[in-house]
Amino acid sequence: MSLAPTPSQTVGPFYGYALPFAKGGDIAPTGHPDTVTVHGYVYDGAGLPIPDAIVEVWQPAPDGSRTGAPGSLRRDPVKGEIIGRDGVAFTGFGRIATDADGHYVIRTLPPGGAPYLSLIVFARGLLHHLYTRAYLPELTDPTADPLLASLSPERRDTLLATPDTGSAPGVLRFDIRLQYDGVHEETVFLAFD
Amino acid sequence: MTTPLTQGDISAEIADEREAYAKRVADGAPVENHPSRGYAPYRSSVLRHPKQPLVAVNGDPEAVELTGPAFGVTDITAFDHDLTRQHHGEPLGERIKVTGRILDREGRAVRGQLIEIWQANASGRYAHQRDDHPAPLDPNFTGVGRTLTGTDGEYEFVTIKPGAYPWRNHVNAWRPAHIHFSLFGTAFTQRLVTQMYFPGDPLFAYDPILQSVTDESARARLVAAYDHDLSTPEWSLGYRWDIVLDGPAATWIEEGR
Numbered sequence: 278m279s280l281a282p283t284p285s286q287t288v289g290p291f292y293g294y295a296l297p298f299a300k301g302g303d304i305a306p307t308g309h310p311d312t313v314t315v316h317g318y319v320y321d322g323a324g325l326p327i328p329d330a331i332v333e334v335w336q337p338a339p340d341g342s343r344t345g346a347p348g349s350l351r352r353d354p355v356k357g358e359i360i361g362r363d364g365v366a367f368t369g370f371g372r373i374a375t376d377a378d379g380h381y382v383i384r385t386l387p388p389g390g391a392p393y394l395s396l397i398v399f400a401r402g403l404l405h406h407l408y409t410r411a412y413l414p415e416l417t418d419p420t421a422d423p424l425l426a427s428l429s430p431e432r433r434d435t436l437l438a439t440p441d442t443g444s445a446p447g448v449l450r451f452d453i454r455l456q457y458d459g460v461h462e463e464t465v466f467l468a469f470d
Numbered sequence: 471m472t473t474p475l476t477q478g479d480i481s482a483e484i485a486d487e488r489e490a491y492a493k494r495v496a497d498g499a500p501v502e503n504h505p506s507r508g509y510a511p512y513r514s515s516v517l518r519h520p521k522q523p524l525v526a527v528n529g530d531p532e533a534v535e536l537t538g539p540a541f542g543v544t545d546i547t548a549f550d551h552d553l554t555r556q557h558h559g560e561p562l563g564e565r566i567k568v569t570g571r572i573l574d575r576e577g578r579a580v581r582g583q584l585i586e587i588w589q590a591n592a593s594g595r596y597a598h599q600r601d602d603h604p605a606p607l608d609p610n611f612t613g614v615g616r617t618l619t620g621t622d623g624e625y626e627f628v629t630i631k632p633g634a635y636p637w638r639n640h641v642n643a644w645r646p647a648h649i650h651f652s653l654f655g656t657a658f659t660q661r662l663v664t665q666m667y668f669p670g671d672p673l674f675a676y677d678p679i680l681q682s683v684t685d686e687s688a689r690a691r692l693v694a695a696y697d698h699d700l701s702t703p704e705w706s707l708g709y710r711w712d713i714v715l716d717g718p719a720a721t722w723i724e725e726g727r
Contacts, residue, residue: 279575279576280573280574280575280576280577280714281501281503281687281688281691281714282503282504282575282714282715282716283662283664283691283692283713283714283715283716284503284504284505284664284683284688284689284691284692285504285505285662285663285664286505286650286663286664286665286679286680286682286683286692287512287514287663287679288650288652288663289650289665290598290600291588291590291596291598291600291601291650292588292650292652293598293600294588294596294597294598294612294613294614295586295587295588295613295614295650295652296586296588296652321517321518322516322517322518323517325517327518333661335534335535335537335538335539335658336534337534337537343534343537344537344540345537345538345539345540346540347540347541347542347543347544347545348542348544348545349539349541349545350541350545350584350616351544351545352544352545352546352547354547354548357547357549357550357556368539368540369539370539388534390532391532391534393534395534395535395658397658397661399663400518401514401518402512402514402515402516402517402518402519403507403515403518403519404504404505404506404507404509404512404515404519404679404682405504405505405507406661406663407507407520408535408658408659423530424525424527424530427525428525432522455517455518455519455520456517456518456519456520456521457521457522463520463521463522464520465522465525466520466522466524466525467524467525467526467527467535468524468525468526468527469526469527469528469533469535469536469659469717469718470526470528470717470718
């Protein structure tokens with residue numbers, strides 16, 4: 278049996294009061310010593326930052342568990358406000374709306390059993406979301422990973438988060454380019470069939 | 471100074487895209503269930519779609535994307551599914567119930583997963599700072615809902631019917647009334663963000679976002695059905711909209727996690 282899927286449509290410009298939630302990118306418990314910060318900009322084909330994109334992230338827990346945990350959007354049952362993760366359960370899920378400068382920040386713990394964070398990008402103008410991966414340099418052997426090994430070096434590099442020179446240790450840069458802008462390579466986006 | 475784009479220009483492009491798709495299918499190309507990301511009649515897509523082909527990650531049973539996030543009772547409050555009860559007063563507009571089931575491609579119910587919706591109010595205005603459409607805001611309507619799917623994949627929202635609204639894709643561009651939906655399956659590969667439309671809307675043919683789904687039967691799957699049995703006497707009208715998530719489902723996690 279194979280049912281015909283419901284088509285995708287763009288997230289549009291007005292999701293801002295519906296989808297983003299407070300501390301959406303803070304997957305690691307506050308102050309955890311193993312915290313890795315992955316941040317970057319989402320750019321369009323003119324090389325301009327996209328201020329109305331959303332990045333979602335999904336990853337295994339540090340112990341390798343892939344079941345996730347509820348509580349990413351934990352709510353105050355009195356006022357209904359999002360009060361954030363409880364700092365005990367590792368939900369493995371984050372959601373960040375880019376800011377006015379097209380910037381997003383994820384603070385998380387290194388995934389167990391996989392060298393990458395799985396990312397989805399949504400934006401006004403994007404009719405169907407895009408999948409990509411941010412590979413963490415300390416966990417990644419580019420010649421051993423089947424996806425990375427299958428790509429040309431220029432394309433492969435778009436999937437590698439890089440140490441952010443000048444920042445504290447544990448801060449990584451990962452820019453997402455939806456389209457070649459004449460200078461910078463387009464990010465590799467993935468399909469799962 | 472370029473000439474402003476008219477509806478006639480955009481409608482001609484929509485017709486060309488549909489004709490090109492019909493020819494592709496006639497020549498043996500597969501049915502396209504999703505919009506092409508480069509669909510040009512929706513002008514915002516021009517600089518925001520990749521031009522390189524997607525890289526297929528098939529046959530890797532270890533891919534993280536074959537699993538996905540979990541949501542639960544802590545993520546939802548009691549009135550999240552009823553958009554008419556989130557303020558002190560009643561919102562203006564035509565009260566409706568929208569219900570249906572979430573299934574995967576194999577027809578299995580997607581249980582206990584998060585659905586989020588957002589929409590304009592009855593006059594076609596979003597409660598968003600950047601929406602400058604000069605239609606009234608409704609102090610009793612925000613237009614945001616959340617729920618978890620039940621054991622048969624079912625969901626239900628109570629809301630008001632959103633209004634059509636203008637946008638600036640071209641001169642005199644109007645979006646048909648729609649509700650935005652965000653859905654999760656058991657795997658990240660099944661993620662879906664889409665829009666639900668209302669049957670018989672005269673704006674369908676003019677809208678490049680709906681028409682970006684060039685396959686007619688696929689496009690029809692974005693339109694809810696009016697269901698008189700779901701209408702509540704002297705209270706609300708009922709619509710049914712079932713959703714099928716594309717993409718491989720989780721294979722090694724027990725069903726109904």
